[in-house]
Amino acid sequence: MLSRTFYRPRIAHALIAALYLLAPARAQQPAPPAKDDEEVVRISTDLVQTDVMVFDKSGKFVDGLKPDQFELRVDGKPQQVVFFERVEAGTVNEDAQIAAARGTGVGAAAKALGGVALPLDRGRTVVFFVDDLHLSPSSALQIRKTILRFIDDEIGQNDEAAVVSASGQVGFLQQLTDNKTVLRAAAGRLSVRSYNIRDGQTPVMTEVQAAAVESNDQSVIDFFAEALIRETPFMKRETAESVVRSRATNILQQSNAVAANTLYTLGSVVRGFGPLPGRKILFFISDGFLVENGDTSLRDRMRLIADAAARAGVVIYSLDAQGLRTGQHDASESVSVDPGGRLAQTDMREVSAMQSPLFTLANETGGRALVNTNALGRVVSGALKETSLYYLLAWRPEGAATTTGSGSPKYQHIEVGVRGRPELHVIVRRGFFNAPPPEPPARAEKKKKVDKKAGDEAEPRQLSAAERDLVSALHAPLPRAALPTSLAVGFFHDQKIGAVLCVSVEVDSEALTFQQGEKRHADFGVLGAVLDDRGKTVAQFGQRLTVAPNPATPESQQHVSYGFQVPLAPGLYQVRAAARDEQSGRTGSAMQWLEVPDLNKSQLSLSSIFVGERAAGELKSEDTPKSVLLSTGRRFQRTSYLRFLTFIYNASAVAAAKPDIALQIQIFRDDQPVFTAPLSRLKSEEAADLSRIPYLAELNLGTFPSGRYVLQITAIDRAAKTTASQRASFIIE
DSSP: OOOEEEOOOEEESSSGGOOOOOOOOOOOOOOOOOOOOOOOOOOOOOOOEEEEEEETTTTOOOOOOGGGGGEEETTTTOOOOOOOEEEETEEEEEEHHHHHHTHHHHHHHHHHHHTTOOOOOOOOOEEEEEEEGGGHHHHHHHHHHHHIIIIIOOOTTTTTTEEEESSOGGGGSSSSSSSSHHHHHHHOOOOOOOOOOOOOOOSOOHHHHHHHTTOOOOOHHHHHHHHHHHHHOOHHHHHHHHHHHHHHHHHHHHHHHHHHHHHHHHHHHHHTTTTTTTEEEEEESSSSOOOOOSOHHHHHHHHHHHHHHHHTTTEEEEEEOSSSOOOOTTOOOEEEEEETOOOOOOOOOTTHHHHHHHHHHHBBOOOEOOSSSOOOOHHHHHHHHHEEEEEEEOOOOSSSOOOOOOSSSSEEEEEEEETTTSSSSSEBBBBEESSSSOOOOOOOOOOOOOOOOOTTOEEEEEEOOOHHHHHHHHOOOOEEEEEEEEEEEEEEEETTTTEEEEEEEEEOOOOOOOOOOOOOOOEEEEEEEETTTSSSSEEEEEEEEEEETTTTOOOOGEEEEEEEEEOOOSSEHHHHHHEEEEETTOEEEEEEEEOOOOSSOOOOOOOOOOEEEEEEEEGGGGGSSEEEEBOOSSSEEETTTEEEEEEEOOOOOOOOOOOOOOEEEEEEEEEEEEEOOEEEOOOOOTTTTTTTEEEEEEEEOTTTTSSSEEEEEEEEEETTEEEEEEEEEEEEE
16 A cells, blocks of 8 residues: 655756656555445425526616516416525626525535535536537538637636537537637537438428328328329329328328437436536527427427426527528428419428427526527627526425326426516526426437457456446546545656656545544545547556645645656547545546647647746745646635746747747736736746747736636747747636
8 A cells, every 4th residue: 555645746947857747656456335425406395496587678687676576476376585686697606696595505505516615706607509410501510600609709718618419429529618629629520410301202291291291281181192193193092191191100200209319418418517506508509390290298308308407507598500591492402392382381380380499498498599590609699698697586385296197296387577567578487397307218228249259358347336436436427526626737748758648636635534543544546537539548547545644744735646647649638537535435526628739840839837836935936946836726825926837849949049939928817817927038048958948937926816817828939920828727715
């Protein structure tokens, strides 16, 4: 067993020992099983809450309303508002207000985050759900442009976003992140996956026409039956109508199956964001699909989605990807020629029929359907702006939850209005189930047949309960926080082996369970993986550690850290790490994306920025060997100094002269520069290798208020007239 004291890795400026921060650890036996105790804040049985937006005729949010001005009805019965707050989305106060509205208090919100301090500037959560199963090629192109515009112009410093597709074609990249490179790559994977329900028969029958046949619309039946008789003169009328009805049934079955797949995936995505605090905005983007037929299962699925959205705090804004619709088919579409006009009435209903689920999903979840416009980027911006403020109302349900005649939970309808203000437009969730409905069954996966052959390797050993806990935390789609775990990743370039990935994992020592024995100690396990942008594992790391406090170091300065390094080819990677306390069984996890550029292209580049701090009482940099005390959590006190290190690669030299590199140091908060240092020339005279010049500096944090910040370093090669930059986020407490 490896025994270590608490420590942080230090990087020396000389070779800056360069970043062989921590020695890779040796694998050891796993810890015994224990139960994870994570909790998620859910809608309380004491209070039921809903978010409400109120706008005037000009579309401006109506501020200053009081609780007694609202009329709240559930299934037509008046309800007393027992909790009322005006909420600004994307702030830390939003978490506390929602927790209070659920009757759980602020403490429950903190407990859901594992007891750690709430973030200071949280930002918005935005999801683009692209229904690529119902998307034309032209729509797919337009949607990619819209999402890329949002990534480049709209996403804020503290925002997180995800690009998800109904078919799953985005793959491993459809994760919530603030990394714009990942989001651009996810958007780039969107392409047409549209199904084809054409049965090869003529004339072509659309889904809406098939629904009309199912509804016994005789004019539509006559059109297709007579066309069939013209092709088959000896066919009887009754037989022709039977064939037409059979065609319609087959088309609708295919249509329903594809629509059900879209809604199943949407429901899973909505439920998956439940553990995240605050209100989430989901843009459901589709060309539309049909739900107006005899099969009620699709509407039932949409009710389940509406209920899941209410519990997860998700608001759906629907976008018609086709933009402005004229109701007329263009030359690229295969449609039936109808000189007699018998299909005209049915075809006129096609636009509204295909847009119907867009309206239903938006209206039921407190959002809006944004249809019949080509300015999709503008409506996305408008939706984000109008959801930035809302009122939070909560009421106490009457008695025990009632059920329907079949014993299933009852779907209750919500109505909210403002007394004496009929001109105001109120947007509210339309309904929810009064008890959590059972989750829809998972789609059956086809089992692959595996033939055993002589010489095959033996079955892999079964994992212990402790190992399963770690693996589960590592694979979880959202970070776990029962055991607060921080992760820092970065890269630098080594002349012999190329790009090197540096991983540092830190566990909150106060959350570990220490035991008394010959020496006071705590045992925990660390497991991690490096994955490429397709989700393939390219490296793994792990260790079981025993740590003991150092009496010579103040407890506030003691941290449990683990380091790992591996050479990597250029590309986009995600690092995942999980930790598990052996005694309590609590687990924590973290994940972070990193793009490793190709540094062999002779282009000006920077390594990652390695960030640390110098406490106010420590010696100044000129009085001590130049070094960086690395910080994994990147949370600093205002009384300390921010220290940072980066390497400049491929700086061009003019003849025998030294490289002429200017550096620009900036600090951003909420995307606004709050500090800009004067442009300074990089001193390269002492650099032993001009192809990789280190730059280390520090900054006094005393003048910055608490909050989330981003450090940006920009290198300007004045000889080659090129620039390169890197960013690193940190928090001032």
